[in-house]
Amino acid sequence: MNSVGQTTQPPNYSCTENNASIQFTLSSSSHSASNPTSSCSLQQCNTSLNGNNNCRSTSTPCYDYRTINNISYCAPGILCTILETCDNITQTCSSNNSICIINSCCSSQAVCLPFLATQMCKTGWxxxxxxxxxxxxxxxxxxxxxxxxxxxxxxxxxxxxxxxxxxxxxxxxxxxxxxxxxxxxxxxxxxxxxxxxxxxxxxxxxxxxxxxxxxxxxxxxxxxxxxxxxxxxxxxxxxxxxxxxxxxxxxxxxxxxxxxxxxxxxxxxxxxxxxxxxxxxxxxxxxxxxxxxxxxxxxxxxxxxxxxxxxxxxxxxxxxxxxxxxxxxxxxxxxxxxxxxxxxxxxxxxxxxxxxxxxxxxxxxxxxxxxxxxxxxxxxxxxxxxxxxxx
Known part of the structure; x- marks a missing residue:
């Protein structure tokens, strides 16, 4: 799996506000981010969208992104405009290291979220x-x-x-x-x-x-x-x-x-x-x-x-x-x-x-x-x- 980039902030900082700002340095590896920006912010997800499960941890702000088929993924806040768009029919991204999702927190436009971003906030085993x-x-x-x-x-x-x-x-x-x-x-x-x-x-x-x-x-x-x-x-x-x-x-x-x-x-x-x-x-x-x-x-x-x-x-x-x-x-x-x-x-x-x-x-x-x-x-x-x- 190729790297999408790493946060330039400490990995376990606390965030108590509804809006979280996370800074990323995008790597040259293959992923579906475009129009890179140095900082991005995202409103915390509406907990009612997925049975009151909002992916937000106690130490790192993580958000709920969903696929076309309404499967939920947890990932850090990423501005929609830096991601490649994908349509609701083909559900394909130019990079096979990305997944087509509807970012339920900031846009109805389907976008390609790099897989590694979903790993950064993954829970369980x-x-x-x-x-x-x-x-x-x-x-x-x-x-x-x-x-x-x-x-x-x-x-x-x-x-x-x-x-x-x-x-x-x-x-x-x-x-x-x-x-x-x-x-x-x-x-x-x-x-x-x-x-x-x-x-x-x-x-x-x-x-x-x-x-x-x-x-x-x-x-x-x-x-x-x-x-x-x-x-x-x-x-x-x-x-x-x-x-x-x-x-x-x-x-x-x-x-x-x-x-x-x-x-x-x-x-x-x-x-x-x-x-x-x-x-x-x-x-x-x-x-x-x-x-x-x-x-x-x-x-x-x-x-x-x-x-x-x-x-x-x-x-x-x-x-x-x-x-x-x-x-x-x-x-x-x-x-x-x-x-x-x-x-x-x-x-x-x-x-x-x-x-x-x-x-x-x-x-x-x-x-x-x-x-x-x-x-x-x-x-x-x-x-x-x-x-x-x-x-």
Whole structure:
């Protein structure tokens, strides 16, 4: 897809007025803009035109453009006079990188809107670059430099490989291999920027080993072992800098024990209570229950249940404080999910949100520095996936 041009203003500025002014620098790439102008303005769309959906986001002013067939697209404000016109019969544009639309905000004349403009304000899930290795039961961690570290899992055998995703380019690159191949492990970003990987399983048993990744060197070093071998556990970095490791399973069954990793003796953590969702109960039934851990008191309390039973799903804390849960399996019979839901800690309630493009379990989900969530890999019931998508 060719570039239509980029805004010369910061990409995430706020606009509270009904009229928004956006400045564009038009590129020499193939698109259907003509008579370029340095600035343009557009009245915000009438929300009643499309079921009260006006495309306007909280941080960037986006507007509702519609096709001849009344299909809605979101894009930034662009003055109609800089766009090529198209008619209501052929509905064609001279560039195949544009779509014929009726700009419901400023003109009844059909015009050719460049596709990239519609991507700038698109919501929901978007495809991004594929990982180098297909993998499931892996981990993904957002580093302090904004890149995402993906480690281990199972693809072509149990993996010790690791790779980095750059959200600025959408490209994956290899980095140093872990000391041990592992799946069902955990990864926690410490306050010093290093990543602590714990436990998991190899082809024969659960692991209690742990190792540290240094983003500055791209290398791994071993650190102290956990008290218990455990795979499929969860970890959270607490406000005191320690890492809380909960549950999982060893060679004898499901664990309810927890342990703490102290960064002063080797690691680090995050703020507030810890939400644990779904998984398997002692009868190996998939559940939808949720509970909260308070690191100040060390006490667990129940909270509202998810809309769907899930195991091997992901949970990500968004910039607005809500928790996005994606995918997983609804049962042990192969019912894999593409659904997603949001937990609001202020109301302790769950609401459904838009579905992923692909059903997947044992994928990873990473909150990027721009607020988007990168979901990568997993299993769709037939193969390990290398596809990735953004929320």
């Amino acid at each position: 978007l495809y991004t670059g594929n990982m180098i290795d297909a993998r499931q039961y892996h981990t993904a961690s957002v580093l302090s430099n904004g890149k995402v570290l993906v480690t281990g899992g199972i693809g072509n055998g149990i993996l010790n490989s690791a790779e980095l995703y750059d959200p600025l380019t959408g490209i994956w690159t290899t980095t140093g291999n872990m000391t041990n191949a592992r799946e069902y492990h955990t990864a926690s970003v410490l306050s010093n920027g290093k990543v602590l990987v714990t436990g998991g399983a190899n082809s024969s048993s659960s692991l209690n080993s742990a190792e540290l990744y240094d983003p500055l060197t791209g290398t791994w070093t071993t650190t102290g072992n956990m008290i218990n071998a455990r795979g499929g556990s969860t970890t959270c970095v607490l406000s005191n800098g320690k890492v809380l490791v909960t549950g999982g399973a060893d060679n004898n069954g499901v664990l309810k024990s927890t342990e703490l990793y102290d960064p002063l003796t080797a690691s680090v953590l995050s703020n507030g209570k810890v939400l644990v969702t779904g998984g398997l109960d002692n009868g190996y039934r998939v559940i939808n229950s949720s509970e909260l851990y308070d690191p100040l008191t060390g006490i667990w309390t129940t909270t509202s249940s998810m809309n769907n039973t899930r195991e091997e799903h992901t949970a990500s804390v968004l910039s607005n404080g809500k928790v996005l849960v994606t995918g997983g399996a609804a049962d042990t019979g192969g019912n894999y999910l593409n659904s997603a839901e949001l937990y609001d800690p202020l109301t302790s309630t769950w609401t459904a949100t838009s579905n992923m493009n692909n059903a997947r379990l044992s994928q990873t989900a990473s909150v990027l520095s721009n607020g988007k969530v990168l979901v990568a890999g997993g299993w769709n019931g037939s193969i390990a996936l290398n596809s990735a998508e953004l929320y």
